[in-house]
Amino acid sequence: MRPSLLDPLFAALTTLPGVGPKLEKLYRRLLGRGDTPARVADLLFHLPAGTVDRRARPKLAEVVPGSVATVAVTVDKHRPSPPNRPRAPYRIETHDDTGTLTLTYFNARKDYLETLLPPGELRYVSGTTALYDGMLQMVHPDRVVSEADLDKLPLVEPVYPLTEGLSLNQVRRAMDGALTKIPALPEWQDNAWAERSGFSSFADALKTLHRPNEPADVQPDGPAWLRLAYDELLAGQLALALVRAHQRSLPGRGSSGEGILRAKVIAALPYALTPSQGLAVDDIVTDLARPQRMLRLLQGDVGSGKTVVALLAAATVAEAGRQAALMAPTEILARPPLATIAPLAEKAGIRAAILTGRERGKDRNETLERLALGEIDLIVGTHALFQEDVAFHDLALAIIDEQHRFGVHQRLALARKGESVDMLVLTATPIPRTLVLTYFGDMEISELREKPAGRQPIDTRTIALNRLNEVVEAVGRALNEGQRAYWVCPLVEESEISDLAAAEQRFAELKTHFGARVDLVHGKMKGADKDRAMARFSSGETQLLVATTVIEVGVDVPAATVMVIEHAERFGLAQLHQLRGRIGRGTGRSTCLLLYKAPLGETAKARLAIMRDTEDGFRIAEEDLRLRGEGDLLGTKQSGVPGFRVARIEVHGKMLTAARDDAALILSRDPDLASPRGEALRDLLYLFERDEAVRLLRAG
Numbered sequence: 073m074r075p076s077l078l079d080p081l082f083a084a085l086t087t088l089p090g091v092g093p094k095l096e097k098l099y100r101r102l103l104g105r106g107d108t109p110a111r112v113a114d115l116l117f118h119l120p121a122g123t124v125d126r127r128a129r130p131k132l133a134e135v136v137p138g139s140v141a142t143v144a145v146t147v148d149k150h151r152p153s154p155p156n157r158p159r160a161p162y163r164i165e166t167h168d169d170t171g172t173l174t175l176t177y178f179n180a181r182k183d184y185l186e187t188l189l190p191p192g193e194l195r196y197v198s199g200t201t202a203l204y205d206g207m208l209q210m211v212h213p214d215r216v217v218s219e220a221d222l223d224k225l226p227l228v229e230p231v232y233p234l235t236e237g238l239s240l241n242q243v244r245r246a247m248d249g250a251l252t253k254i255p256a257l258p259e260w261q262d263n264a265w266a267e268r269s270g271f272s273s274f275a276d277a278l279k280t281l282h283r284p285n286e287p288a289d290v291q292p293d294g295p296a297w298l299r300l301a302y303d304e305l306l307a308g309q310l311a312l313a314l315v316r317a318h319q320r321s322l323p324g325r326g327s328s329g330e331g332i333l334r335a336k337v338i339a340a341l342p343y344a345l346t347p348s349q350g351l352a353v354d355d356i357v358t359d360l361a362r363p364q365r366m367l368r369l370l371q372g373d374v375g376s377g378k379t380v381v382a383l384l385a386a387a388t389v390a391e392a393g394r395q396a397a398l399m400a401p402t403e404i405l406a407r408p409p410l411a412t413i414a415p416l417a418e419k420a421g422i423r424a425a426i427l428t429g430r431e432r433g434k435d436r437n438e439t440l441e442r443l444a445l446g447e448i449d450l451i452v453g454t455h456a457l458f459q460e461d462v463a464f465h466d467l468a469l470a471i472i473d474e475q476h477r478f479g480v481h482q483r484l485a486l487a488r489k490g491e492s493v494d495m496l497v498l499t500a501t502p503i504p505r506t507l508v509l510t511y512f513g514d515m516e517i518s519e520l521r522e523k524p525a526g527r528q529p530i531d532t533r534t535i536a537l538n539r540l541n542e543v544v545e546a547v548g549r550a551l552n553e554g555q556r557a558y559w560v561c562p563l564v565e566e567s568e569i570s571d572l573a574a575a576e577q578r579f580a581e582l583k584t585h586f587g588a589r590v591d592l593v594h595g596k597m598k599g600a601d602k603d604r605a606m607a608r609f610s611s612g613e614t615q616l617l618v619a620t621t622v623i624e625v626g627v628d629v630p631a632a633t634v635m636v637i638e639h640a641e642r643f644g645l646a647q648l649h650q651l652r653g654r655i656g657r658g659t660g661r662s663t664c665l666l667l668y669k670a671p672l673g674e675t676a677k678a679r680l681a682i683m684r685d686t687e688d689g690f691r692i693a694e695e696d697l698r699l700r701g702e703g704d705l706l707g708t709k710q711s712g713v714p715g716f717r718v719a720r721i722e723v724h725g726k727m728l729t730a731a732r733d734d735a736a737l738i739l740s741r742d743p744d745l746a747s748p749r750g751e752a753l754r755d756l757l758y759l760f761e762r763d764e765a766v767r768l769l770r771a772g
């Protein structure tokens with residue numbers, strides 16, 4: 073259980089003044105909580121994107137129009153909007169001994185302004201200045217105070233990322249409340265290291281960031297942010313190290329054999345393994361034969377052929393009379409691997425089956441029974457695999473496809489279904505080596521570097537959206553030649569509903585051009601409907617498939633040769649790469665059209681240029697990381713890599729190695745986190761919600 077000391081931080085956000093249930097919904101969106109209630113800690117970890125610096129105190133004659141300034145002015149005259157033009161602005165004239173300034177308000181309340189700015193009085197007014205008709209003015213000053221309240225005027229104010237419906241002042245006010253909830257926490261960082269790094273305490277770091285004295289206080293590479301980022305990285309590395317230690321502490325069981333089943337699978341392949349597939353299989357076979365647990369990451373670009381490697385791993389444990397499970401994050405992603413596996417498995421005499429949320433009733437019961445009796449060697453499925461009533465005869469190998477969508481605890485949940493379960497994680501999103509450490513800790517890594525033979529290069533082009541008509545014509549020509557095309561609709565917001573609306577609208581439009589040849593597939597469709605739509609497209613019954621990003625991974629229609637991505641600039645590079653990987657799978661030449669909304673910023677231009685220049689997923693991933701360092705915040709959320717709350721890999725990634733070494737040192741001295749510092753580190757784990765690792769401590 074979480075220490076009660078931390079309760080105030082995990083209290084509902086509605087416990088803060090000014091946050092009612094209605095606003096709380098907006099905070100959920102802002103803080104990325106989805107449908108779960110936002111908590112005080114979530115808000116505290118919402119760090120400023122910058123500051124407003126009100127320290128400049130020029131005379132009116134010295135004001136640089138366009139800058140933020142705090143000026144001391146005497147109020148002269150109110151000029152309310154004329155009664156016949158209530159939409160006209162309300163103006164207030166002011167002056168100092170060097171010049172004049174007009175304060176402009178829209179939709180103003182007269183009585184409010186008269187109290188705020190009484191004629192004849194001195195007021196300190198702070199806001200963004202502008203020149204209008206040659207006159208200095210300020211539209212809606214941010215702050216107006218009297219001489220007596222001058223010390224209450226915050227000279228440097230944090231600016232937060234917002235969401236529609238929430239104002240900066242509301243967030244600031246809620247944050248003030250949140251800051252008062254931070255309990256006195258014992259220090260979990262090594263004191264000497266903290267001192268050397270210029271770190272203040274956790275609470276002080278948060279206060280510095282939310283109540284900055286200088287703009288530099290909120291810099292991601294400033295000491296306050298560094299401290300919190302290091303806390304988060306350490307929590308992550310500690311959790312991974314604990315999981316790893318736990319897994320090592322459990323004995324493994326060697327699964328080996330003569331490789332007869334593997335040989336049968338290989339004989340059934342219509343192609344030869346690539347060299348890196350061969351190496352990966354060797355690595356895995358060696359791991360499986362060892363009495364220690366295997367924890368291996370198989371990284372391979374889209375279409376690099378991870379599934380067959382997974383099948384060969386499963387063949388190895390099947391030959392030892394044991395079972396393997398392959399888990400994909402969603403139903404739609406669970407089917408393609410099975411489609412690859414089923415015919416090969418059948419030829420080799422490996423009994424494969426599927427279990428997802430969609431299998432119900434008699435079929436499901438039968439599968440469960442056969443699984444429990446050991447009559448299934450390899451089960452492919454989704455989360456449904458770790459439901460309580462799923463029992464294996466002897467699960468030896470858990471293969472997790474697209475691991476970045478799963479948390480560590482899900483990995484563990486599957487591992488608990490067997491005794492000494494070896495773990496193979498497949499990731500289709502190429503992750504730069506620096507990041508592997510972050511998400512997977514010290515896993516062994518196998519990489520599939522080459523694409524399988526026979527793949528054609530993809531011709532990628534970028535086209536401005538205002539040339540949509542030409543694109544539609546080009547797609548029409550391709551369809552008339554019998555080609556098949558995907559048309560991916562943009563991420564409008566983070567909400568599936570608005571994505572869907574955009575996709576439906578595009579679908580309707582394209583239908584007017586191409587009629588029944590067009591189909592639509594999206595995430596809100598029922599599984600069976602989705603499958604049917606995919607099957608129609610796969611068979612060629614339909615030729616143009618309008619889709620939301622549900623087709624991102626896993627879909628395999630080798631005949632598809634055209635990919636149109638609308639608003640490509642809104643996607644992360646990794647995601648674009650995944651999407652593009654849906655074509656170029658067959659023998660036909662493929663074309664990818666990246667439609668963007670002009671004008672593009674420099675970073676966006678560079679990102680699309682990379683997509684045009686290379687198909688190497690590893691290079692794209694590295695470049696993505698580099699460019700994100702140049703301020704593309706959107707990329708983080710959309711790339712599909714799990715986000716940190718305060719750490720930014722491009723800024724703080726350098727500290728990862730230190731955090732990993734630190735975690736190792738901590739556990740070597742205090743494996744149960746039982747010392748006083750160990751206790752404090754448990755708080756840290758809870759604070760960053762690495763609870764699953766703490767549970768291991770208790771269990772172990």
Ligand code: ADP
Nearest residue numbers: 343344345346374375376377378379380524525
């Ligand atoms: P991913 O790594 O994206 O999961 P898959 O395992 O789905 O890739 O493989 C993509 C396609 O490539 C499949 O149709 C598979 O049969 C084929 N494939 C796999 N390995 C090879 C190979 N060595 N040579 C030719 N085709 C291969």
Ligand code: MG
Nearest residue numbers: 378379409626
């Ligand atoms: Mg795959």
